[in-house]
Amino acid sequence: MDTILGPLYTAVSWIIVQFHKLYSLAFDEDSGWAWGLSIVSLVIVIRIALIPLFVKQIKATRNMQAIQPKMKAIQERYKNDRQRQSEEMMKLYKETGTNPLSSCLPILAQSPFFLALYQVLNKIANNQAVGVMDAGLVDSARNASIFGAPIAARFMDSAEKVEALSATLTDVRVVTVIMILLMSASQFYTQRQLMTKNVDLTVKTPFMQQQKMLMYVFPIIFAVFGINFPVGVLVYWLTTNVWTLGQQMYIIKRNPTPGSLAYKQRQEKLRAKGKLKEDPAEVEAKKAVEAARANRQQPKRMTKAQRQAAAAQAEADAKAKKAAGQKTSLSKEASEDSPSARPGQQSKKKPGQRKGSQRPKHPSKK
Numbered sequence: 208m209d210t211i212l213g214p215l216y217t218a219v220s221w222i223i224v225q226f227h228k229l230y231s232l233a234f235d236e237d238s239g240w241a242w243g244l245s246i247v248s249l250v251i252v253i254r255i256a257l258i259p260l261f262v263k264q265i266k267a268t269r270n271m272q273a274i275q276p277k278m279k280a281i282q283e284r285y286k287n288d289r290q291r292q293s294e295e296m297m298k299l300y301k302e303t304g305t306n307p308l309s310s311c312l313p314i315l316a317q318s319p320f321f322l323a324l325y326q327v328l329n330k331i332a333n334n335q336a337v338g339v340m341d342a343g344l345v346d347s348a349r350n351a352s353i354f355g356a357p358i359a360a361r362f363m364d365s366a367e368k369v370e371a372l373s374a375t376l377t378d379v380r381v382v383t384v385i386m387i388l389l390m391s392a393s394q395f396y397t398q399r400q401l402m403t404k405n406v407d408l409t410v411k412t413p414f415m416q417q418q419k420m421l422m423y424v425f426p427i428i429f430a431v432f433g434i435n436f437p438v439g440v441l442v443y444w445l446t447t448n449v450w451t452l453g454q455q456m457y458i459i460k461r462n463p464t465p466g467s468l469a470y471k472q473r474q475e476k477l478r479a480k481g482k483l484k485e486d487p488a489e490v491e492a493k494k495a496v497e498a499a500r501a502n503r504q505q506p507k508r509m510t511k512a513q514r515q516a517a518a519a520q521a522e523a524d525a526k527a528k529k530a531a532g533q534k535t536s537l538s539k540e541a542s543e544d545s546p547s548a549r550p551g552q553q554s555k556k557k558p559g560q561r562k563g564s565q566r567p568k569h570p571s572k573k
Contacts, residue, residue, distance in 0.1 A: 215323035220338025239353040250446040270305040332359035356382035358439035387433035391426035393448035398422035404469040
């Protein structure tokens with residue numbers, strides 16, 4: 208491993224030494240502040256270099272979420288044909304421009320630097336020269352402590368090894384436990400922020416269940432492995448978690464996933480500032496809904512006696528209405544049975560007599 212990561216040992220140690228020279232102007236060169244801030248600055252340099260990969264990770268995560276319904280449909284359609292299922296999945300990735308590995312790129316890119324820093328601190332703890340750090344710098348870093356815990360010490364170190372670093376086992380374990388808790392909490396909150404604010408909760412997909420599971424699994428993994436990390440590595444990982452949290456918060460605020468809570472909040476802010484152009488029909492529909500809600504009256508609570516009285520009144524009204532209907536029906540039938548209402552039955556006329564005419568009277572004889 209030393210042969211493969213040798214160049215990274217040199218790069219990591221060189222960056223740390225340069226920042227150590229800078230911070231030695233304000234702090235004691237053998238202090239934990241000078242060496243601890245050098246490790247923090249190393250993280251910042253690495254994370255700035257990885258910003259393009261982080262942007263790709265955000266886009267890949269959004270694309271994966273968007274195509275989850277299609278992926279689920281392919282799985283259901285070709286559940287008995289694994290080869291065809293894989294072919295259709297690859298076709299879908301190509302059509303949508305999605306790369307599943309892009310969401311892991313920042314972690315994969317950080318891994319070599321993380322391993323290099325781990326090995327550098329491990330060699331410092333063993334009082335071995337590494338990279339550009341000679342024996343004097345190694346001895347200075349080896350004895351530097353953060354809140355009483357040497358940056359090369361671990362939670363699982365023996366009391367004798369910790370005493371050789373001029374510290375106590377209690378101080379080392381207290382500091383490491385606090386840093387492990389902070390590291391796990393920052394990881395949990397970062398994943399929770401992604402799940403609650405930047406995911407469309409109206410679409411239930413296996414991807415969401417996977418992300419929810421990782422929200423609880425990652426902090427446990429960090430807690431388990433953290434007891435074997437030197438204090439300097441814990442400083443590194445806590446710093447990168449805080450950086451990720453802040454960077455993700457900025458990305459979610461500026462470019463949230465459509466349909467997510469962050470997207471709705473951003474739309475409301477733009478609407479309040481008058482910067483959001485909306486469809487007039489959609490605006491009218493929203494106004495109609497709000498007006499209907501405002502005019503809707505909540506039913507008043509009634510006592511048991513009032514409810515019984517209301518039920519009795521309703522029953523009486525129903526009976527009265529039914530009786531009135533029956534009466535109207537009988538009146539209608541009677542009017543239909545009357546002679547004047549029967550068609551074709553008219554008063555008989557004498558033959559030769561015209562309607563409206565009278566028989567002329569003979570003039571009286573004189």
